[in-house]
Amino acid sequence: MGQFILDIQNISKSFPRVKANNKVSFGVKKNTVHAILGENGAGKSTFVKILYGLIKQDEGKIIYKNNELKISSPAEARKVGIGMIFQHFSLFESLTVRENLMLGIDDYISYKKLEIKIENLIQKYKLTLDLDAPVISLSSGQKQRVEIVRVLLQNPKILVMDEPTSVLSPQEVKSLFITLNALVKDETTILYITHKLEEVITICNSVTIMRDGEVIETSSIGSNTAKTLANKMLGKNLEEISKDFSAIKDQINFEVNNLSCKFNDPFFTDIINISFKVNKGEILGIAGVAGNGQTELMEILSGENLNIESGKILYNNKRIEKLNPQQRRNLSISFVPEDRLGHSAVPELSLNENTLLSRFYNNKFTKNGLIQKKILDDHTKSIINLFNVKCLDADSNASSLSGGNLQKYVIGREILSEPELLIISHPTWGIDAGAENFIRQSLIKLSKLGTSIIVISQDLEELIQISHKLSIIYNGTLSNTFNTDSIDIEKVGLLMGGGK
Amino acid sequence: MNFFLPSIVLRTQNSSSVNFLVPLIAIVFTLLTGSLIFSLLGFDPIYSLYTFFISPISSLYGFSELLVKATPLALIAIGLSYCFKNNIYNIGAEGQLTMGAIFGGGVAIYFYNVEGFWLLPLMLLAGVLGGSLWALIPALLKTKFNTNEILTSLMLVYVATFILDYLVVGPWKDPSGFSYPKSRPFNESARMPELFNGLRVHFGLVITLILIFISWFIFSKTIFGFQLKVSGLSIKAARFAGFNQNKLIISAFIICGGFAGLAGLGEVSGPIGLLYRDISPNYGFTAIIVAFLGRLHPIGIIFSSLIIALTYLGAEDAQIFLQIPSAVGFIFQGLLLFYLLGAELLINYKIQFGKIS
Numbered sequence: 001m002g003q004f005i006l007d008i009q010n011i012s013k014s015f016p017r018v019k020a021n022n023k024v025s026f027g028v029k030k031n032t033v034h035a036i037l038g039e040n041g042a043g044k045s046t047f048v049k050i051l052y053g054l055i056k057q058d059e060g061k062i063i064y065k066n067n068e069l070k071i072s073s074p075a076e077a078r079k080v081g082i083g084m085i086f087q088h089f090s091l092f093e094s095l096t097v098r099e100n101l102m103l104g105i106d107d108y109i110s111y112k113k114l115e116i117k118i119e120n121l122i123q124k125y126k127l128t129l130d131l132d133a134p135v136i137s138l139s140s141g142q143k144q145r146v147e148i149v150r151v152l153l154q155n156p157k158i159l160v161m162d163e164p165t166s167v168l169s170p171q172e173v174k175s176l177f178i179t180l181n182a183l184v185k186d187e188t189t190i191l192y193i194t195h196k197l198e199e200v201i202t203i204c205n206s207v208t209i210m211r212d213g214e215v216i217e218t219s220s221i222g223s224n225t226a227k228t229l230a231n232k233m234l235g236k237n238l239e240e241i242s243k244d245f246s247a248i249k250d251q252i253n254f255e256v257n258n259l260s261c262k263f264n265d266p267f268f269t270d271i272i273n274i275s276f277k278v279n280k281g282e283i284l285g286i287a288g289v290a291g292n293g294q295t296e297l298m299e300i301l302s303g304e305n306l307n308i309e310s311g312k313i314l315y316n317n318k319r320i321e322k323l324n325p326q327q328r329r330n331l332s333i334s335f336v337p338e339d340r341l342g343h344s345a346v347p348e349l350s351l352n353e354n355t356l357l358s359r360f361y362n363n364k365f366t367k368n369g370l371i372q373k374k375i376l377d378d379h380t381k382s383i384i385n386l387f388n389v390k391c392l393d394a395d396s397n398a399s400s401l402s403g404g405n406l407q408k409y410v411i412g413r414e415i416l417s418e419p420e421l422l423i424i425s426h427p428t429w430g431i432d433a434g435a436e437n438f439i440r441q442s443l444i445k446l447s448k449l450g451t452s453i454i455v456i457s458q459d460l461e462e463l464i465q466i467s468h469k470l471s472i473i474y475n476g477t478l479s480n481t482f483n484t485d486s487i488d489i490e491k492v493g494l495l496m497g498g499g500k
Numbered sequence: 501m502n503f504f505l506p507s508i509v510l511r512t513q514n515s516s517s518v519n520f521l522v523p524l525i526a527i528v529f530t531l532l533t534g535s536l537i538f539s540l541l542g543f544d545p546i547y548s549l550y551t552f553f554i555s556p557i558s559s560l561y562g563f564s565e566l567l568v569k570a571t572p573l574a575l576i577a578i579g580l581s582y583c584f585k586n587n588i589y590n591i592g593a594e595g596q597l598t599m600g601a602i603f604g605g606g607v608a609i610y611f612y613n614v615e616g617f618w619l620l621p622l623m624l625l626a627g628v629l630g631g632s633l634w635a636l637i638p639a640l641l642k643t644k645f646n647t648n649e650i651l652t653s654l655m656l657v658y659v660a661t662f663i664l665d666y667l668v669v670g671p672w673k674d675p676s677g678f679s680y681p682k683s684r685p686f687n688e689s690a691r692m693p694e695l696f697n698g699l700r701v702h703f704g705l706v707i708t709l710i711l712i713f714i715s716w717f718i719f720s721k722t723i724f725g726f727q728l729k730v731s732g733l734s735i736k737a738a739r740f741a742g743f744n745q746n747k748l749i750i751s752a753f754i755i756c757g758g759f760a761g762l763a764g765l766g767e768v769s770g771p772i773g774l775l776y777r778d779i780s781p782n783y784g785f786t787a788i789i790v791a792f793l794g795r796l797h798p799i800g801i802i803f804s805s806l807i808i809a810l811t812y813l814g815a816e817d818a819q820i821f822l823q824i825p826s827a828v829g830f831i832f833q834g835l836l837l838f839y840l841l842g843a844e845l846l847i848n849y850k851i852q853f854g855k856i857s
Contacts, residue, residue, distance in 0.1 A: 303742065324744075325740060326741070337740060339736070342733075342734040342736055342737055343734070343736045344737070345737070346730055346733050348733050349729075356723075357730065357737060357740070357741045358741060360726065360741060366723045370721055371722065371723060371726065
């Protein structure tokens with residue numbers, strides 16, 4: 001077994017009601033980039049947590065450098081040479097890069113030595129970083145570099161990266177891959193956790209595909225293509241998504257003119273002079289790396305934030321910037337904000353009550369202030385049926401649904417209100433590929449019926465797939481609009497990173 | 501060693517039975533601790549608990565007294581649940597109660613020599629108005645200036661108490677009262693009618709039960725109750741829905757203040773019959789415990805108001821028969837709240853014995 005630095009043997013782990021890992025076995029060769037590919041809920045995270053000592057497996061063992069790995073905490077994992085970079089950064093935003101790096105050290109080491117070590121790493125792997133900058137001022141890509149340097153300071157033999165590109169622009173992804181290749185040359189093995197197929201093909205040497213807690217296959221990338229990998233990952237073929245440019249009408253439905261909003265708060269991004277137009281039946285995508293003003297823009301478009309500084313919002317040539325969310329809904333505008341737990345839905349309430357959440361005003365569900373339970377129940381049932389929401393019944397709590405099902409319910413609720421304009425943020429964030437495909441199809445179908453849609457998303461692939469036009473938001477400003485059938489990905493990538 | 505220690509594990513499913521269990525667990529632990537305290541003081545714990553919890557209600561008169569005490573507690577607690585459901589921490593119900601007593605009592609004193617069927621309804625209205633207006637102050641401060649309602653509502657309690665103090669030693673002092681700090685006694689038509697001859701339980705109980713029923717209806721069937729609930733669970737979802745937050749905050753305060761004011765008026769026109777300094781043994785504060793012990797649910801509040809009322813009666817009996825200071829009643833109330841907050845953990849977590857999986 002000498003060829004494997006990591007040999008996973010029959011790892012099983014159960015949680016109440018679900019077997020998260022079922023006899024997971026595979027080997028990882030030394031000095032390679034090894035992908036673990038699978039949908040959300042396939043068991044990738046559980047496995048990684050076991051490897052990093054965060055949870056303990058029920059059965060099975062991990063052979064690491066020819067010895068059985070016995071660790072019970074992340075600190076022990078780091079000591080034996082296993083480093084981990086999580087999807088969500090764990091940095092202190094108000095401290096500088098240097099301070100963050102120093103905080104990550106488990107052992108005592110003199111300040112001077114540490115400084116030299118950091119400088120060496122930065123030079124060697126071209127991880128450009130300003131050590132004195134506060135972390136809050138960094139882009140996602142830069143924050144990730146801080147995380148990488150922090151892990152490298154511990155001289156790991158194995159580096160585990162969980163969905164590392166989810167918040168990066170295409171250019172940042174490129175430079176990350178350069179760093180990863182350099183690390184592999186220097187005898188580091190990388191375990192690359194992802195659900196993005198293209199990345200597996202581009203950067204990885206071999207891949208383990210997981211589905212429903214089990215390993216489907218481990219192989220070298222070889223002749224695998226994105227399509228073959230997708231079929232293995234999902235266990236089925238997905239319906240092709242195709243959009244239609246012919247249904248767009250030559251009539252402006254929604255228009256934003258010179259919108260600005262200042263927050264004077266380092267945790268918010270100021271919106272600066274944003275303008276765009278959407279025609280009837282058109283899908284406009286707004287791309288951008290997280291934290292560039294998407295949330296702030298969404299709250300202004302939905303009417304949750306009415307304190308704009310200047311600018312106009314026109315809907316069918318009527319100014320609506322002073323209207324609250326309910327008043328905007330009464331004009332047939334619907335919204336789906338990013339966070340489904342506690343924003344677009346309340347987890348502690350039943351689906352029925354959640355239906356009422358966005359439709360409590362001026363509709364058939366209430367009469368003289370009384371809730372019409374029967375009508376509400378029927379309507380919720382039709383959302384559940386039409387949008388394939390898997391749940392017990394209309395009285396189940398929203399928290400009992402999986403992410404994908406809850407998102408299908410929320411989007412179904414808004415689509416069934418028959419909006420003329422739908423504004424939706426991160427429609428398929430953190431859900432499985434089946435639900436993702438279903439939601440994208442639903443949006444395209446809706447646009448063909450004449451509804452205008454604005455999709456704000458970090459997922460560039462998604463936006464190119466479903467939207468007719470695309471703009472890029474960076475640091476609170478919005479780029480020109482591009483047609484997605486003739487788009488230059490390089491250019492979009494540059495704009496996402498703040499280039500011109 | 502882990503094998504024998506219980507561990508605390510996150511619940512994967514909401515358990516509705518736990519909602520009923522939590523108050524019961526708190527009561528059991530309170531009784532256990534109470535008997536420990538009694539035996540440390542050198543009393544027979546069984547006899548003490550009997551004196552405290554059973555003997556006060558072993559007669560019809562005692563039971564009537566229980567209802568007399570439970571009436572204001574339940575009324576204030578149901579009012580508080582409008583605020584607490586919406587995550588507004590109005591802890592100034594005692595002041596709103598005092599203002600209700602002042603406004604309603606003021607009417608009785610003004611018409612001290614006029615009798616009429618209209619007097620009591622007028623006093624009820626005045627009581628509601630007094631409590632609501634007093635609650636409107638922290639509500640407006642919160643909505644206009646974003647002040648913390650916990651501080652403002654609490655501080656207004658002391659202001660209200662001082663106003664009452666001033667009135668009963670000053671302008672409203674009984675001219676034939678030998679300079680005691682109290683008002684004239686209210687005339688007959690300014691008094692809450694007794695429900696049964698010879699027992700002090702009064703018409704306020706009926707009003708309370710009606711308001712509890714109406715509140716249950718509002719919480720479970722109306723869009724207003726729905727809005728209170730959603731705002732309490734997630735302020736972001738409430739903004740997404742487009743609820744008018746300020747309107748909700750002000751309504752909750754006004755309702756809560758109105759109920760507390762009514763409770764205050766019920767006290768002065770019911771068992772007391774005049775205005776003086778100590779019209780309430782902290783009903784306004786104790787009702788906070790009642791509200792949470794009843795889990796902000798109308799039925800729960802009926803039961804919890806009876807239990808807390810019993811600690812008041814028990815404390816009086818304990819003072820008479822065991823010579824323990826009646827403050828022991830507050831100890832029981834404190835213990836109950838303490839264990840209640842502790843047992844809340846069980847709503848989201850469960851205790852698991854044996855090996856950690």
